[in-house]
Amino acid sequence: MKFSLDCTREVLFLLEEKLTISPDLEICSLNLEKIASGLSSYGIGEIANTLIVLGEAGFLVAETISSEDSIEDIIVSRITYNGYQFIECIRPESIWKKLKNAGIKAGALTINAATQIASSLLISLLSAQLSL
Structure with a gap:
């Protein structure tokens, strides 16, 4: 299975919007x-x-519920600090x-x-804004 950074970005943005603490x-x-249901693409x-890869990468706290040969469900409870760092780095279009x-x-x-490059690009963008 191929891993898509486009899907990753959309998943993270959706989770940022929908995950809450009451x-x-x-x-x-x-x-x-x-x-x-929020990602029809x-x-x-x-x-x-x-979701599994983002959990393994430390970007999400997620639990995969599986049987012997299939995924029954994946429950995401929150985005981690590293996940938020990545989101902020890739947010600017x-x-x-x-x-x-x-x-x-x-x-x-x-x-x-992607994390390292996006972070460098964000630092450059912010530095340019501070020079104004």
Whole structure:
């Protein structure tokens, strides 16, 4: 299965918008079905894979419920500090376009590389704004 950074970005933005903590401080988790219903551009298998990888990368706190040969559900309870750092680095559309174009030219782009490059681009963008 191929990993899509476009799907990753959309999943993270959706989770940022939809995950909440109630006034009673209850964590309001989202399951795979609810997440997939907000991302019609991607199949449930691709979304499930993205959630699993983001959990393994330390960007999400997520629990995969599986049987012997299938995923029953994935429950996401929150985005981690590293997840928020990545979201902020890839939020500006100008950075995202540069990052994607670089990945296309190079023929590959990992989450680690995307995080480091996006962070450098964001620092450059912020530094340019401070010079004004």
